[in-house]
Amino acid sequence: MSTLEVRGVGKRFADRAVLDDVSFMLAAGEIVALVGASGSGKSTLLSLLTGAVQPDRGELRFGGAPLPSRRRPFAYMPQRDALLPWRRVVENAAIGLEVQGVPKPAARQLVRALLDPFGLSGAERLYPRQLSGGMRQRVSFLRAVVQDQPILLLDEPFGSLDAITRDELQRWLLDMWRETHWTILFITHDIREAVRLADRVLVLPSAPGPIASEVVVTRDIPRDEQFLTDTRVPPLELALRAALYADTQESRSKPIA
Ligand SMILES: Nc1ncnc2c1ncn2[C@@H]1O[C@H](COP(=O)(O)OP(=O)(O)OP(=O)(O)O)[C@@H](O)[C@H]1O
Numbered sequence: 001m002s003t004l005e006v007r008g009v010g011k012r013f014a015d016r017a018v019l020d021d022v023s024f025m026l027a028a029g030e031i032v033a034l035v036g037a038s039g040s041g042k043s044t045l046l047s048l049l050t051g052a053v054q055p056d057r058g059e060l061r062f063g064g065a066p067l068p069s070r071r072r073p074f075a076y077m078p079q080r081d082a083l084l085p086w087r088r089v090v091e092n093a094a095i096g097l098e099v100q101g102v103p104k105p106a107a108r109q110l111v112r113a114l115l116d117p118f119g120l121s122g123a124e125r126l127y128p129r130q131l132s133g134g135m136r137q138r139v140s141f142l143r144a145v146v147q148d149q150p151i152l153l154l155d156e157p158f159g160s161l162d163a164i165t166r167d168e169l170q171r172w173l174l175d176m177w178r179e180t181h182w183t184i185l186f187i188t189h190d191i192r193e194a195v196r197l198a199d200r201v202l203v204l205p206s207a208p209g210p211i212a213s214e215v216v217v218t219r220d221i222p223r224d225e226q227f228l229t230d231t232r233v234p235p236l237e238l239a240l241r242a243a244l245y246a247d248t249q250e251s252r253s254k255p256i257a
C-alpha cells in the first residue's frame, strides 16, 4: 500500500520551470533517497510536500486521500537549519514537538534522551552561535526525528558532518528505522549514502521533467559494516552514477532556453 503519492506535480518560479510532471510513490516503511544535480528542484519538492510552497499542477496524496492542508504527517529537516538564535540546543530541538502541542517539559525530556546518540551531550545549554556547522546540523536533525511523525523528510541530513559522525548517525537512523519502520524520504548528493540507506533511489532530472530513473536496492543487502564489502553494492553505485551522468550530459548538450 502506498502511503504518499506525488502525481504529476509541476512548479514554476516566475518564468522559470523547476519541476514538471514529477510522480512517485512512497510505501509505508520505505526509505527513499532523492538525488539530482544542484538546482534540479529537490528541496522545492520537499517544500511542496510540507506546504511551504504550493504546486502549480498535480496532486499530493497521503493514505489514499488528498494531503490535508494543515497538520501534515511530516517531520521535516530543511537544508539550511532553522535554529532560533535565542534558544539553546535543547529548546531548539524541542520546537517541533512544542508545535505539535507537546508540553515544554515533556518535549525537552524527549530531546534530552537523544542528546547522546546525536553527539550533543554537554552541548545542551549552548546557543546556535556557539555550535559548529556539524553540531547545528545534528540539532536540526534531532528536531525532526524526535517528532515521531509517520514520514520523515530530510534535506541533506548528513551533508556537513565528518565521516565518523556521519557513519554513526546513519547507523543510528537505520537502527531506529528497524524499531519504528518510519517512512523516510531524504535528499543526498552522496551516491554511497543513497545506496546504503535507501530501498530505492530516485533521480530527479536537471531539466524539469519526470523522475529520470530509479535504482532499487534489495533489503537482502546488509546495511551495517558488511555493506562496505558486499559485492552487490558497487554495481548499484555504478548504476546510480551512470544515471546521474546521463542526466548531466543530456542537459549540457541541450541549448539553454
Ligand atoms: N522561493 C523561490 N523563489 C524563486 N526561485 C526559487 C525558489 N526556491 C527555489 N528556487 C529556484 O528553483 C531551483 C531549484 O532549487 P532547489 O533549492 O529546489 O534545488 P536543489 O535541487 O535542492 O539544489 P541543491 O542540490 O543545490 O540543494 C533553483 O533554480 C532555485 O533558484
Ligand SMILES: [Mg+2]
Pocket (backbone or CB within 6 Å): 042, 043, 044, 079, 155
Ligand atoms: Mg536543495
